Amino acid sequence: MSTRPTIVLLPGLLCDASIWEAQRATLAPHAEIRIADFSQLDSIDAMARSALGLADGPLIAIGHSMGARVAMEMVRLAPGRIEKLALIDTGVDSRRDGEAEKRQILIDLAFAEGMEALAERWLPPMLHEGRVGDQALLAPLKAMVMRATPEQHHRQIKALLNRPNVRPHLEAIACPTLVMVGRQDRWSPLAQHEEMASLIPNAELVVIEDSGHMSLLEQPEQVSRALLRFLGFEKDHSGADRAALGEVKPMGDDAVPDRIPDTPLFDRKRSLQGYRINKMAMGLGNPANREAFRENESAYLDRFGLTPEEKEAVMTRNWREMVRLGGNLFFILKISAVDPVRITEIGAHQAGMEHADFLRDRLGKK
Amino acid sequence: MAKLIGGLGTSHVPSISAALDKGLRDTPDWKPFFDGYIPGQDWVRENKPDVAVVIFNDHGNTFFLDKVPTFAVGCAEEYRPVDEGWGPRAIAPFKGAVDFSWHFIDTLVENRFDPMICQEIEVDHGLQVPMELFWGKPDAWPVKVVPIFVNVIQYPIPLPSRCYEMGRVLRRAIESYDSDERFVVVGTGGLSHQLQGARAGFVNPQADQAFLNDIAADPDRLAAMSREQYVEMFGSEGAELMMWLVMRGAMDPDVVVRHRHYFVPASMTGAGMIVLENRADAARAAAA
Numbered sequence: 001m002s003t004r005p006t007i008v009l010l011p012g013l014l015c016d017a018s019i020w021e022a023q024r025a026t027l028a029p030h031a032e033i034r035i036a037d038f039s040q041l042d043s044i045d046a047m048a049r050s051a052l053g054l055a056d057g058p059l060i061a062i063g064h065s066m067g068a069r070v071a072m073e074m075v076r077l078a079p080g081r082i083e084k085l086a087l088i089d090t091g092v093d094s095r096r097d098g099e100a101e102k103r104q105i106l107i108d109l110a111f112a113e114g115m116e117a118l119a120e121r122w123l124p125p126m127l128h129e130g131r132v133g134d135q136a137l138l139a140p141l142k143a144m145v146m147r148a149t150p151e152q153h154h155r156q157i158k159a160l161l162n163r164p165n166v167r168p169h170l171e172a173i174a175c176p177t178l179v180m181v182g183r184q185d186r187w188s189p190l191a192q193h194e195e196m197a198s199l200i201p202n203a204e205l206v207v208i209e210d211s212g213h214m215s216l217l218e219q220p221e222q223v224s225r226a227l228l229r230f231l232g233f234e235k236d237h238s239g240a241d242r243a244a245l246g247e248v249k250p251m252g253d254d255a256v257p258d259r260i261p262d263t264p265l266f267d268r269k270r271s272l273q274g275y276r277i278n279k280m281a282m283g284l285g286n287p288a289n290r291e292a293f294r295e296n297e298s299a300y301l302d303r304f305g306l307t308p309e310e311k312e313a314v315m316t317r318n319w320r321e322m323v324r325l326g327g328n329l330f331f332i333l334k335i336s337a338v339d340p341v342r343i344t345e346i347g348a349h350q351a352g353m354e355h356a357d358f359l360r361d362r363l364g365k366k
Numbered sequence: 367m368a369k370l371i372g373g374l375g376t377s378h379v380p381s382i383s384a385a386l387d388k389g390l391r392d393t394p395d396w397k398p399f400f401d402g403y404i405p406g407q408d409w410v411r412e413n414k415p416d417v418a419v420v421i422f423n424d425h426g427n428t429f430f431l432d433k434v435p436t437f438a439v440g441c442a443e444e445y446r447p448v449d450e451g452w453g454p455r456a457i458a459p460f461k462g463a464v465d466f467s468w469h470f471i472d473t474l475v476e477n478r479f480d481p482m483i484c485q486e487i488e489v490d491h492g493l494q495v496p497m498e499l500f501w502g503k504p505d506a507w508p509v510k511v512v513p514i515f516v517n518v519i520q521y522p523i524p525l526p527s528r529c530y531e532m533g534r535v536l537r538r539a540i541e542s543y544d545s546d547e548r549f550v551v552v553g554t555g556g557l558s559h560q561l562q563g564a565r566a567g568f569v570n571p572q573a574d575q576a577f578l579n580d581i582a583a584d585p586d587r588l589a590a591m592s593r594e595q596y597v598e599m600f601g602s603e604g605a606e607l608m609m610w611l612v613m614r615g616a617m618d619p620d621v622v623v624r625h626r627h628y629f630v631p632a633s634m635t636g637a638g639m640i641v642l643e644n645r646a647d648a649a650r651a652a653a654a
Contacts, residue, residue, distance in 0.1 A: 259594065262564035263602050267521040271431055282430045285449050320564075329561040330426035330519060337451030343381070347566040347634055362567030363631040 005083070005231075006032045006055045010047075012065030012089075013156050014122075014148045018140065019064065022220030023227060030233040031060070036067070039148065042155035044163050048073035052081065060231065062086040064216055065188070066156065072166045075173055086178040086227060089213045091188045092196055094165040103157050110150035118153065119145035128184045128212040137217060170199040177203040178230040182211030182218065198272040204230070266328050274326020277314065280304035281327070284334035293338050317341070320350045368466070368543040371413055371550060372624075373617045373642040374406065375581060375610045376499055378422060378554040380491040381633035383455065383498060399637060402627030403499050409624055409641050410500045416547040417463045419470075419512040419536060421529075421612040422492030422554040423519065425450075434520045435482035437532065439474070440489075440513040441467030448488035457494060457503060463510035466543055470512065473539035479532055481514075489513055496554045499639070518555070518606050523593060526608040530589035533615020540616070553613030555606025557628075558599070559635035567634055568601040574628060574636040577607060582623045582642060585614040604636075618644040 007027055009020045017024075017035040024033050034054040038047045047070040051061070061082050063071035068090035075082045110118040119142045124132040131137055177200045181193040190207060197205035206226045211218040228234040258264055280301060283289040293300045301311050313321035314335065322332050329346070336346070348358035359365040385396045392400075427448045429435070445460040474481055493513055501507060514532075517523055533551070540549050557574040560566055577600075580588050589611055596605040625641040 258563075260565075260598050260602075263560065263597060264563045265521055265597065265602065266519055271520055275431060278426070278431060282426060284451050285427060287449070287453065290451070323562050328426065328519065334426075334451035343561070344567075344634055347561065350562065350566040351564055353567075358567055363569060363634060364571075365631065 004031050005060055006034065006057070007060045007062060007231075008051050008054055009033065009035045010051055010061065010063035010067030010070045011036065011038065012063075012067045013160065014145050014153060015064070015067075016144060016147065018144050019214075019216050023062070023216060023224055026224040026228060027231075027233070030228075030231070036070070038067075038070070038156065038159075039152045040155070042158045044069055044073050044159050045077075047159065048077055052078055057081070058083045060084045060086075062088070062227065063090070064088045065090050065213065066160055069160075069163055069166070072169070072173070073164070075175070076166070076169055079172070079174065082175055084176050084178075084231065085173065086180065086230065087193075087196065088180045088223070089182060089185050089188050089215055090196075091192055092166045092170060094163055095161050100161055103161060107150070107154050107157055110153050115146045115148060115150065115153075116142070118150075125186055126213040128182070128210060128218060129186075130210075131212070131218065137214075141214065141217060167199070170196065171201060173200045174202065176230075178206060178226065179203050180206045180208060180215070180223065180226055182208045182213060182215040184211060185213045185215070187213040194268070194272060198275070206230075264323060270326045270328075272326070274328060276304050276306050277310050277322060277325060277327040278331040280306060280314070281331040281334045284338060290338050318349075319346045320352075323350060368417075368540050368545045368547045368549055370537060370540050370616060371415060371548045371643070371647070372409070373613045373621070373640075374410075374496075374500060374550055374552045375613055375638070375640040375642075376403075376406075376496045376552065376554055377556055377632065377635060377637040377639070378492045378495040379559075379632050379635045379637060380425075380450070380495065382495050382637075383491055386498065386503065387455065396632075399629040399632050402629055403639055405625040406500055406627070406639050406641050407502065410550075413550075414548065415509055415550040417466060417510045417512065417549045418497070418552055419514065419540075419549060419616075420493050420496060420552045420554065421514045421516060421609045422489075422496070423516050423606060423609065425490055425492060426519065427490035428488050429515070431520060434517050435515065436517050436524050437474075437479065438482035438484050438487075438515040439467060439471050440484045440487055440511075440515075441471060442485050442487060445487065445489045445493070445511065445513060447494055448490050450490055455494065457498070458506050460489065460493070460497065460507055460511045463512050463547075466539075466545070466547075467512050469543050470536065470539040473542065474532070474535055477535045477538070479535060484513075484515075487513075492554060496552050500552070514612065516609050516612070518609065523605065524608075525593065526591055526596065526611055527589045529608050529611040530585065530615040533612040533617075536612065537616040551613045551616045553610035555609045556600060556604050557607060557636040557638045558601050558604040560601030561603050561634065563602065565601070568604075569630055569634070569636045570599060570601070570604075571628075571630050571636055573599045574630070574638060578626055578628060578638055578640055581610055581614055581640060582621055585611065588614075614642075617642055618646060620645040622648045 011019050036051045041047050059081055061071040061074050068087040179193050179197040181190050197203040208215045208219045208222045215223055310325055345355055348355045390396050427450045442462045447454045558570040560568040621642040622645050627639040630636040
């Protein structure tokens with residue numbers, strides 16, 4: 001008999017279980033659902049420990065905003081227990097310069113003028129610009145904020161200001177991870193999530209269209225569908241169904257072929273994937289770096305954080321593999337300035353042809 | 367007011383300058399290629415342009431992927447060759463047409479193009495090679511330059527139609543520029559070539575020849591093509607050809623082809639050149 005998995009839903013600042021209502025309803029047929037309550041806690045660590053205590057055994061952690069930071073902390077505390085992770089509208093860095101002062105203004109506002117005043121100030125920048133006047137969306141959010149207290153706000157802000165920088169820990173997240181963000185999220189923008197998805201080894205990125213930071217409420221359908229698919233609760237969609245889900249765009253899917261055969265376009269995915277290799281190669285435009293590459297290639301490559309796979313491709317001068325890993329020829333060509341090889345030989349290698357055949361058959365040389 | 371006297375188009379393959387540096391000009395591989403440019407060089411010598419606006423792309427030499435401007439315009443006093451990995455080449459630095467560059471940037475923004483503005487920037491073979499092909503390798507360049515960098519590497523790259531429209535704005539900028547200087551616009555890149563993927567080495571001489579016809583006779587067709595069509599027809603790096611549309615957009619609809627040259631393969635590329643004049647100017651010159 002198969003046991004149902006347990007999902008822990010982790011809300012963000014000033015949010016309670018109501019923010020997860022649509023996702024709870026969607027996921028309930030497939031799993032045991034627990035929703036964390038962070039109203040009394042004032043550190044990310046305490047929040048993570050409390051969430052881990054909501055159930056025994058393996059968990060699926062799904063967090064929104066501050067809740068996603070808690071989810072990452074849960075992985076750090078109990079990596080063996082988290083089977084899957086979904087991080088929605090969030091970030092990984094610690095406190096920014098000037099952030100404490102800005103947050104203090106809102107803390108003072110809540111104590112001085114009450115939660116309604118805070119809601120009116122705090123909520124609009126969280127939403128898609130086109131929906132700040134949408135009462136159907138705004139009313140439940142405002143009601144939720146007004147259920148909270150200035151003291152809760154103060155505690156959670158304290159937790160946020162003291163949040164850890166989890167960037168160095170991202171590469172250690174081993175479980176399948178969904179990184180999701182509203183395309184118009186002004187609070188924690190798309191680019192930040194693209195970076196997270198590139199740093200977490202087993203991550204995919206999904207962009208929620210027409211949504212700000214409050215994607216759970218702004219586009220509940222899109223969020224729910226992405227979660228169902230990611231968690232494997234839905235049978236694999238046929239191509240037609242996938243097209244119907246047009247607004248959900250998974251990334252990092254190597255199975256999707258290039259539209260023009262054997263012609264890799266240097267798109268967002270390749271650019272993110274190949275960033276390290278290309279940066280390393282770009283460095284060879286500098287004579288000192290060329291010298292360092294010549295002296296100790298392995299050490300030079302390590303300076304740019306190349307993965308073992310990327311390193312192997314470079315050190316074996318495997319051009320086809322470098323391109324497959326996101327290397328762009330204009331950058332990696334600089335390797336041939338240090339270790340000479342003709343461009344036509346690089347071409348022949350990628351085409352899988354002998355050099356003489358390549359010159360004759362592709363380029364029409366006699 | 368300043369005057370646009372011609373539109374030039376050419377490939378900018380780096381092996382071209384490498385061949386010149388190594389003294390390979392008259393080898394069997396290269397001689398027919400270089401000889402085809404002699405009429406273009408004669409045209410430049412006879413017509414003595416003061417300013418060359420050169421549209422090209424950087425090839426991961428000046429810009430890295432951390433900052434990728436879709437369109438960037440140089441307004442520097444001087445543009446030095448960048449180290450592409452082999453050390454900077456021994457060619458004279460290019461002198462900038464600073465005042466016109468700023469006027470052009472103003473005109474662009476007023477016409478809803480918002481370029482990156484570059485007061486200090488180095489240039490790679492994308493600009494060097496066309497200059498050497500038309501002007502040789504002088505100790506000091508007899509012409510000032512205005513570099514326009516177009517991103518054709520990191521997708522999303524701009525639409526071909528957008529390049530064409532930018533050319534029209536460039537024409538307006540030249541004709542509203544208070545000077546008696548003579549301008550040429552140089553569209554560079556292409557023709558067909560592909561450096562990456564299993565289709566590497568793809569060239570398409572037939573499509574290249576059709577492009578050289580249409581860049582003069584039917585540029586609207588070329589401007590209406592999609593980016594993917596460029597990649598499909600000319601190869602992934604052959605999509606650079608859309609930069610010729612900036613040059614073509616600056617010219618009158620009705621042009622005459624003064625010179626034309628095609629050679630394949632220059633290294634891994636279908637290489638071509640064209641020299642265009644506005645028909646109205648050509649007719650006036652003939653009558654005089």
